[in-house]
Amino acid sequence: MSFSFSVIKSSQSMVKPAKPTPQTTLNLSAIDKLPGLRCKVKTYHVFSSGHEPGKVIREALSKALVHYYPLAGRLTESSQGDLQIACTGDGIWFAEASANCSLELVNHLSHPLVPTHDQLLPDPRPGLDPTDILVLMQVTEFTCGGFVIGLEFCHSICDGLGAAQFLNSVGEFARGLTAPTVTPVWLREAIPKPPKRSYTSTTSPARDQAHPPMPSYKLEQLTIDISMDQIGMFKNQYYKLTGERCSVFEVLAAKVWKCRTRAIDLESDEEVKLVFFANVRGLVDSELPAGFYGNCFFPVSVTAMSGVLIGVSEVEVVNMIKEAKKKLPEEFGKWVAGEGEDPYVPTLSYSTLFVSEWSRLGFGKVDYGWGTPVQVVPLTYSDIIPVCILGSPPAKTPAPVTAARLITQCVEVMHVASFRDHLNGTSYENGIGFDLNSLI
Structure with missing residues (x-):
């Protein structure tokens, strides 16, 4: 790049459900509790146009979280070390920002090595542990009128189909719907619990010591x-x-x-x-x-x-x-x-x-009122x-x-x-x- 790309964040805060939600603890399924899912899946969602997208999406998120209230909670552990969701209503992290160029100048983020990912992804303020928050989102407006959503989604609570379902619900509220067309269902108890399989937390030092060192292939x-x-x-x-x-x-x-x-x-x-x-x-x-x-x-x-x-x-x-x-x-x-x-x-x-x-998860169908995304960019890194x-x-x-x-x-x-x-x-x-x- 021949120019200095920069992003200025104008506001950052928690977005909580628009109405009171159940305060309870929910069990996760055997698949949800897989140690390999204790991570955030990071993506860019690139849109060619929008009008005050940060404000619109923030309000829509708050309404959608009434129905998807577990996403506003926090991961916790049972006395046996099993992962659970504490439905606290604490909310998801949300930031609004603006970039100093057009989307065309950064090739609509098509290049995975464009040095923008740190600035386009949400970064909670000091004192907040991002690993505790299940969903983090940043909406960055570009000078051309387009915007990019930088999303971090905890894999322990949703797979790709589930995450896309949630975002489509947010899009529906952004477009003025009063309820999601697909009613969200928790029902984690429907997933089988195989005998002899135990997916407990891997956060304790004793368990970490038993794991072989992770490879690094560059x-x-x-x-x-x-x-x-x-x-x-x-x-x-x-x-x-x-x-x-x-x-x-x-x-x-x-x-x-x-x-x-x-x-x-x-x-x-x-x-x-x-x-x-x-x-x-x-x-x-x-x-x-x-x-x-x-x-x-x-x-x-x-x-x-x-x-x-x-x-x-x-x-x-x-x-x-x-x-x-x-x-x-x-x-x-x-x-x-x-x-x-x-x-x-x-x-x-x-x-x-x-x-x-x-390509078939449903992210490409999300519409916040200005059309579907130009592209969705998974960040592997x-x-x-x-x-x-x-x-x-x-x-x-x-x-x-x-x-x-x-x-x-x-x-x-x-x-x-x-x-x-x-x-x-x-x-x-x-x-x-x-x-x-x-x-x-």
Whole structure:
């Protein structure tokens, strides 16, 4: 950047429910209590226009929290060390701010390395521990009339679908509705409690000492747009070869997994793993209602030897992914019964790739009164887990792009060039290449 980007915060405070809410303690589900979810998921939500968005969204948040009052509470622990939600009504942290440039000047935040994230994310005043607050939000207006919401959301209380449901409710209140169209449902007791599985707090020093040290891989960030025409060509070829359909997710997950495996240059007999997360609301016995906003996902794993994965075509890799998806009900049933190894315990290895699909969570439908977001930007910023997020490119910069966006933080610097070459598909046989629309 050739200019000094700056943000001035005009107001910061807690936003509490607009009306009195129940003062109680709520239990979390076995999935909510996973130690790996004790974190904040950070995102940018970029909007091209708005009128006093900070004021409008603040008022809408207060109304939405009447219905989603657990989000205004705080994490606590039972005497047994189980995570719970104390519904205190203390509120969520909210800041209003203004930036000194237009969204166009910062490329609508398309570049993950634009040095803006610290200023666009909320930062509570001294004396407040941000880890205690379940939701933190900052609305930053830009000189062009657009705005960016910097959001931090505690994963222990919502998965992506649940967080998007809440934001859509806020949008409805901002547009003048008097009640959410989808009634929020807590119902954490509907999630199975597997025997032999105990997800207690990991905050005590004694427990921390038992955990192995976390890895740090110095993973590089890449943003890659892949044309839907290219994806469609692969899907057509897959149908001709197999007589079956495949999804965009399956195409991209297969392509990225194989290309990354080639790029990181492992021994041929080393095991590699692909992990992605499936919504299992339909597998819960009690048939969760539409308004359930808790965590309800299950990790699906695909495993192969590095040499085998490299040697097969993407068509065969898609088949591997499909087979793993077919086994989801069986594997979920094993977890419910407490059988086998715990699939929720992540394999923190450079040979494991985590893929997460964001394009269908519902964030792109949120409307505070001035239209849906130009784009939603997940912020990974982690050197612990190699990850690829499947999303959508900006909708209006300057014209809509029919493409899928890959936001990756999955290879170290020495593997970046090879990863790019393999994604282009120009350096090996048995593969279908993609012309990369943009590699930022």
